[in-house]
Amino acid sequence: MEEPVDVAEEELEETEEPEEVLDSEVPEEEDEELEEEEEEFVEAKKRSLRKEKEELEEDIVEERFYTIPLRKAWLSTRKKRAPRAARIVKSFVLKHMKVRTEAEGEEEAERVVIDNEVNEKLWSRGIEKPPRKIRVRVVKDKEGVVTVLLAEGD
Numbered sequence: 355m356e357e358p359v360d361v362a363e364e365e366l367e368e369t370e371e372p373e374e375v376l377d378s379e380v381p382e383e384e385d386e387e388l389e390e391e392e393e394e395f396v397e398a399k400k401r402s403l404r405k406e407k408e409e410l411e412e413d414i415v416e417e418r419f420y421t422i423p424l425r426k427a428w429l430s431t432r433k434k435r436a437p438r439a440a441r442i443v444k445s446f447v448l449k450h451m452k453v454r455t456e457a458e459g460e461e462e463a464e465r466v467v468i469d470n471e472v473n474e475k476l477w478s479r480g481i482e483k484p485p486r487k488i489r490v491r492v493v494k495d496k497e498g499v500v501t502v503l504l505a506e507g508d
Contacts, residue, residue: 416494417491417493417494420489421488422487423487424443424484424487425486427442435484443468447502451500466501472503488508491503
């Protein structure tokens, strides 16, 4: 004899078929649009970097490369070496780029800006072991702002 089958069970079996949506079934138009947007973003970023570089090159009045000795930083206690190395870099640049620290008349005083890469290089091995020397590129612009950058290749 046949066993009675519930109609509800048959309906469940029919509706329980898994619906798989694969990534390949996503419309290709959306993928293309995303890729185009990414390409546009990358191109815009490159253009902005080029503009910044050109502006920086136009503003440069003086550019010099220095190897700054930091051996005096090692004369201080272990926990004060990296901050002292930063002060040594700043004083070296003030001295060699002839930066005016005091305002004369209506002119503003020139200032020294140490780039983040230089600071990271000084602190790369921690507070106790700064490098013995560091190679930097020092740029002076029209307004008298002196920027200390890490030399290429370092």
